[in-house]
Amino acid sequence: MLSLYLHIPFCQRKCPYCDFNTYAGKEARYAAFAGALAADLEQEGERRGRPTAPTVFIGGGTPTVLEPGQLERVFAGIRRGFALLPEAEITSEANPGTVDQGRFEMLRRLGANRLSMGVQSFDEAELGFLGRIHDAAAPAAAVALARSAGFDNVNLDLIYGLPGQRPGTWLATLKRAIDLGPEHLSLYSLVVEDGTPLAAWVAQGQVAAPDPDLAADLYEMACEQLAAAGYHHYEISNWARGALDTEELPAFACRHNLVYWRNQSYLGFGPGAHSSAGGRRWSVGRSVEGYIRSVQAGAAAVDFEEEIPALLAMGETMMLGLRLLGAGVSRAGFRARFGVDVADVYPDELAGLQRRGLIEVNDERVRLTPQGWLLGNRVFAEFLPEAS
Template identity: 40%
Template sequence: MDNQISLYIHIPFCQSKCYYCDFASYANKNDQMTAYVLALKEEIGRYGVLLQNYEINTIFIGGGTPTVLSPHLLRTILQSLFQNFKINTHAEITIESNPGTLELEKLEVLKECHINRLSMGLQAYQNNLLKDLGRIHTVEEFIQNYLLARSLGFDNINVDLMFSLPNQTLKNWMDTLKNVVLLNPEHISCYSLTIEENTPFGKWEEEGKIKLNDEETDRAMYHYAGWYLSKMGYRQYEISNFSKSGFLSRHNLVYWTYKPYIGIGLGAHSFYNGERYHNTYNLDQYIKAKGDLSTLKEDAEEISLSMQYAEYMFLGLRLLEGISIQKFNEKFKISFEEIFGKKVEKLIKLGLVESNKDIIKLTSKGLDVSNMVFAEFLPENE
């Protein structure tokens, strides 16, 4: 249906910034939380009017760490969403959280305000590695928060994990996966550490202070996750994501299947009416704007058709089921063969993608060099 859309809500606060993080987030800005939530409420109200004919299918509240907000502020945001939008009764509503921030009262507020999916950032099962990452929690706190959430009836929990960390061995990674699987979450995400420039890790790598895993170890960790999680009943449905049957991340599927979404909050990105834009990254400016969409909106660009074709391909190919040629033709009213036929032929010869008559998907070799495959679809003159 064309009248369905998804929402991403950004909460830019953390207790402490992890050494690898380059998201729009701040530690030690607790004094601005209330003003931020009031500005967020205003923006939610404006979008409520703009999207009054739309039904909301998925909501993802990310950050930062949304659960550093007080129970009162969390309730304010969630009630505002329900007051301003037509939210589908079966909508998936996710909130990100870090262990150590999920005490009983907060979890009760989340439950009462219709949060039905928790995404918990664990990253590793060894306290020394968590400390090396600048995480503020211990494994013990994660277990405590996880079991508390379960006892309150949260029955759709994702656990985020990272591999290829400095000082992490393959055995560490195997132990992390084994211990997380014992807790039986519905969904597990496994990301390879990426070093971003403007982060402590970026600086330390440049100074030679941290030693990263080589490509071979990184791939061994990735392949082990695929093999082990599959053996334990988790299906890999996207490059970094594994789920039990019926628990795929519906919100993330919106991104991968090239559907529209609106980002609300500091620096949040939107893809709507063939246009991409994001909100200001300046916290004071965001608060001062009081939800005025024209003041908040930055870098709006209309996406050319050739770029839309490319994005459809490399987002869709992240999914292990691949993309359908027929759906591509229907969406863009154009011949897939004409645009990408030669490129796909080349990638098939290289053993990076495979195709039956309708479906094109990455091979296991293609999964390992997915960025190289995606680059093939980029328009040459843009």
């Protein structure tokens, strides 16, 4: 089983805080790119014997800038290269500023069954600061369009911890988001990424750096609001509706992202996309033109590749799995994969973290305690080989 990530490296305009590999003003290359992506999927799938894909995530970038015919081409590439499970989760990201009925209906017809929308805020001033192309009314219209096209699994992304953000505006954003009834919410604190316009503004003193204490307060506020609205907090930054399964995951948990959190195998397609499978990880070069050329010549050009030694794979499995607040790291899953029990690999780390009240260990799983949620990074570091 190999999950698929497709990177669409285009946006209508580049947001000043964003360091993703995405470009504005390349409309003339959309068609060539969609053709190259489809060919890459087909060629790579064929090389691997047309593996089964349980999930597909089309992200970027803004997949919904592509024309319906271009999206059609990409989906044809997926289906030629890979056998999609009948119940496969197929997500497309969408920007509320670049959607219309036709695109949503086309995505549904092609098989997409989950939409993830970058809303970020419902406050006009915050949207202006973030350089978003849509206003505060656009998300409601986009969700209504998605529903009428037949999407019954919708995620909204929100950003908190903007410099000087008032708790009242964050509360209002949370309430507007909850009122739209999404099945899933992803909340990210604003990070100043090197090389972005935001980083230059902060360095020049034009904008204050985000305050981690404020971000922690806003995060706690979100935890309370979303719990009261019936969302399960199943991952540090993610909430979803639906009954909990035996692993304490809600029915609308993002199955594609669970592949990452469980440190399972996935293939990435498109410029800058990362892959991890068969004990190796690699990434494709970031240039759009380079990507198109290399696929036309037979295979996407890999610019980084490494083996993942077993101890590192175990540490990453702990680090990623502990992000799942209810499910944590399954001890049976760990044993099945590595042939050894978690407690035999990390006896001192587990004992120390338990003493500090940051993790809980039982026969089935290892997971963070509520006290450990806010100190997650310190807990994760204990399991990486460099820290031991």
